[in-house]
Each structure stands twice: as C-alpha cells, then as structure tokens.
Amino acid sequence: MKLTQHTVRLRLTEPLRISRSTMAARDAVWVSVEHEGRQGHGEVVTSVYYGLDAAAIARWLRGAARELVRFPDPETCLAALRDGEWPPADLPPAVAAGVEAALLDLCGKRADVPAHRLLGASEPPSAATARTIGITSPGKAAALADRLARDGFSVLKIKAGAPDPYDDLERVRAVRTVAPHARLLLDPNGAWTAETAADFIPRFAELGVEAVEQPLAPGDPEALAKLAERCPLPVIADEDAVGLEDARRLAGRVRGVNVKLAKCGGVFAALRIADLLQGSGTDLMLGCLTASTLGIAPAVHLADRARWADLDGHLLLAHDPWSGIGGADGTVAVSGGPGLGVRRRADEGAGRA
Numbered sequence: 001m002k003l004t005q006h007t008v009r010l011r012l013t014e015p016l017r018i019s020r021s022t023m024a025a026r027d028a029v030w031v032s033v034e035h036e037g038r039q040g041h042g043e044v045v046t047s048v049y050y051g052l053d054a055a056a057i058a059r060w061l062r063g064a065a066r067e068l069v070r071f072p073d074p075e076t077c078l079a080a081l082r083d084g085e086w087p088p089a090d091l092p093p094a095v096a097a098g099v100e101a102a103l104l105d106l107c108g109k110r111a112d113v114p115a116h117r118l119l120g121a122s123e124p125p126s127a128a129t130a131r132t133i134g135i136t137s138p139g140k141a142a143a144l145a146d147r148l149a150r151d152g153f154s155v156l157k158i159k160a161g162a163p164d165p166y167d168d169l170e171r172v173r174a175v176r177t178v179a180p181h182a183r184l185l186l187d188p189n190g191a192w193t194a195e196t197a198a199d200f201i202p203r204f205a206e207l208g209v210e211a212v213e214q215p216l217a218p219g220d221p222e223a224l225a226k227l228a229e230r231c232p233l234p235v236i237a238d239e240d241a242v243g244l245e246d247a248r249r250l251a252g253r254v255r256g257v258n259v260k261l262a263k264c265g266g267v268f269a270a271l272r273i274a275d276l277l278q279g280s281g282t283d284l285m286l287g288c289l290t291a292s293t294l295g296i297a298p299a300v301h302l303a304d305r306a307r308w309a310d311l312d313g314h315l316l317l318a319h320d321p322w323s324g325i326g327g328a329d330g331t332v333a334v335s336g337g338p339g340l341g342v343r344r345r346a347d348e349g350a351g352r353a
Helices: 054-068 074-082 093-111 138-151 165-178 194-206 221-230 244-250 267-277 293-300
Strands: 002-017 022-035 038-045 126-128 130-133 155-159 183-187 209-213 235-237 256-260 283-287 331-333
Touching: 002 054, 022 054, 022 093, 038 093, 038 293, 054 093, 074 093, 093 267, 093 293, 130 138, 138 155, 138 165, 155 165, 165 183, 165 194, 194 209, 194 221, 209 256, 221 235, 221 244, 244 256, 244 267, 256 267, 267 283, 267 293, 293 331
Parallel strands: 130 155, 155 183, 183 209, 209 235, 235 256, 256 283
Antiparallel strands: 002 022, 022 038, 126 331
C-alpha cells in the first residue's frame, strides 16, 4: 500500500468566533491510500487546540506510511484498527482518524459497499445536524438563525462564553425569537466558572435551550459531573471527554459525551465509546472540527447512533472541495456510494497551503 498526502487551505465563509479563539481558515491534509490501482481518501485538519499544524501532520503521516507497508492489503490493516492493534499509541488521534478514513473508503470501494455497511449498519444513516452560530451580535445571530430555519435547520448550536454572559443571554434570546421551534444547544467551550454556570444555566433553560456543552473549563471532570447533578439542563462533556477512558469516567454522570473522530481516533474508537455508553444514561453526541465533506463523511456513517449530531463543519466553508453528504437543508446523509461516498468537485476551490 502507498500513502500520499496533499495540503490545502480551507477558508470559512466568515470568521467563526468562540470563547477561546476566532478562526477564518485552517489547513487540511488530504490522505490517500492506494492499493492495486484503487484509492481511498481521508482528511486531517490542523488544530491549535490539539497542537497539530500542517508540518506536524505531514511528519506523522510519513511515519504512518512506513507502518502501512507491513500489511498485505487494506482490509488487514482496517481489521487491525477495528481490533485496537494498530496504529501505534503515539500517533495523534486526528492523524489516526484520517488514515483510518482513507482505509475505510478504499475497503468500501474494493468491496463495492458503503462504509456504514462495513461498520455494521444496514440502512444508510442520516441525521438532523446542528448548525453553529458563533459569538456575534444578537442582530447578526438572529438574521443567521432566521435564514437557517427557513432553509430547514431544526437544530441550532449557539456559541457562548463572551466576556459578559449577559451578551450570551441576549444572543440566545434573539435566536429564540426568530426560530421559536428550533432545538437550541449552547456551547461555552469551557469558558464559565461554576458560579457563572449555576447563575446563568437556569436562565437559558427558561429560553428553551435543550442542553449545554462543556460549560466549565476542561481539566476537572469531577467538577463537570457535580454540576451535571444539579443542572436544570443536560450537560454534555466535550473537552473533558477525549477518549474511551474519559468516557468511562463520565458515563452515567453527565447526560452526553461529544465524540469527535479527530479527538478520539476514528470511527472504531467512536464505536467503542458508543458501546461503553449504551445503557449508562449518557447519550452520544457526534461532533466535528471545521473540515471539508471528506473530513466530515466518516462521522455521517455513524450518525444514526447519536442522540445529537453536530456535523456542520463543511457548511461553514466558503467553498467545499468535496460533495456527497448534503447538509444545506439541515440534514446530513450518506450518498449510498461505495466507501465514504464522497466525490471531489471538478473545481477544487482550495489552494495549496
């Protein structure tokens, strides 16, 4: 097997502000695995939060390429991923997820079946995805929410964590006014103290917010679990729930765990977390980083297993170089094609980084 890579720049339609940063663009490294004349593709995106820039990703991928040669075919390597026997423990989860996606895509194409069939689901998954509204003025948030509701979005995820939490409250109130029937999720990205959370979460509950994601700074999962015990809204762990052991620590103690493939290591790692949470009282949320359709597609093949789907990273881009999972009408779905079922657009629209 041969692994190659190609780095591109993904630009957002407009900068996205969250509590800890503002992003206007990010680099993506496309991973291709070739065997016997066929190719599978995956994507790894850069992340300041996870400490991955394009150079680091490229370096890790060169190491992964040397590892792949010990497998006789992609199916054997994918089985090792499924069984937790590969990759090496030091490979960053985002890089492992990108290589796994390329292998899953290739194996699906070789078998002429969609990826979800290889993952044990017989029906093509689809889900109503949340659409993110960043930290902005109430007027701009309302205008975006109104347009999204008209386009068919039934779930809106509102970023919080402005210096003044009353600004967050006004933004949510403005969104609720123009989208009275939307399901609202709130995400402060760990910006609140326990006191702020206790004071303001009941106010958001009065506005009909459905759940709050990672209200407290990560690093103290016990504090998050204690908040969840007395919180009037379901608490979803994100930054405090990176992998399987984090999920095990929080299972039954929070109402949701946000599983991102780039965070946990890929679809098989996500399935292990989903199995762990089953029957615990903690539901699965599928999240993502801002990425192209190629990067989001593997999670869409798991979408039917989650209570909440937040798979809108490709919808934030000024131009998505890939297609195949939809989402512009509020619903993401697999195409039914072999492998990941995604296609490269004729006009790439993304330059080399």
